[in-house]
Amino acid sequence: MNAYHINNDEIKELKETMGFRVGMTSWNGFVESHPEGCSSTELIGFVKEQMNPPYEQKDLDNYLQTILRTFVNFIRGARLDTPILE
Numbered sequence: 001m002n003a004y005h006i007n008n009d010e011i012k013e014l015k016e017t018m019g020f021r022v023g024m025t026s027w028n029g030f031v032e033s034h035p036e037g038c039s040s041t042e043l044i045g046f047v048k049e050q051m052n053p054p055y056e057q058k059d060l061d062n063y064l065q066t067i068l069r070t071f072v073n074f075i076r077g078a079r080l081d082t083p084i085l086e
Helices: 008-016 024-032 040-050 060-079
Strands: none
Touching (some): 008 024, 008 060
16 A cells, blocks of 8 residues: 655544554654654554554554545545545
């Protein structure tokens, strides 16, 4: 799966979905250290490193990519000015 850019505002909004197993202090630190946003791969790596309790999914990368793509599309669809990911 190809990486795509997630802007800083989207990272903030993703806390409730992608980051619900990541502490608020860690998530806010990630947001502050990425003012220009990050790649989807970088965000998934951060979630995997920080999540507590860890997911027990066999194919964790694919699982997290599916969740991230779904919620990024939801966020972008709500704004209607940002392209939806295919």
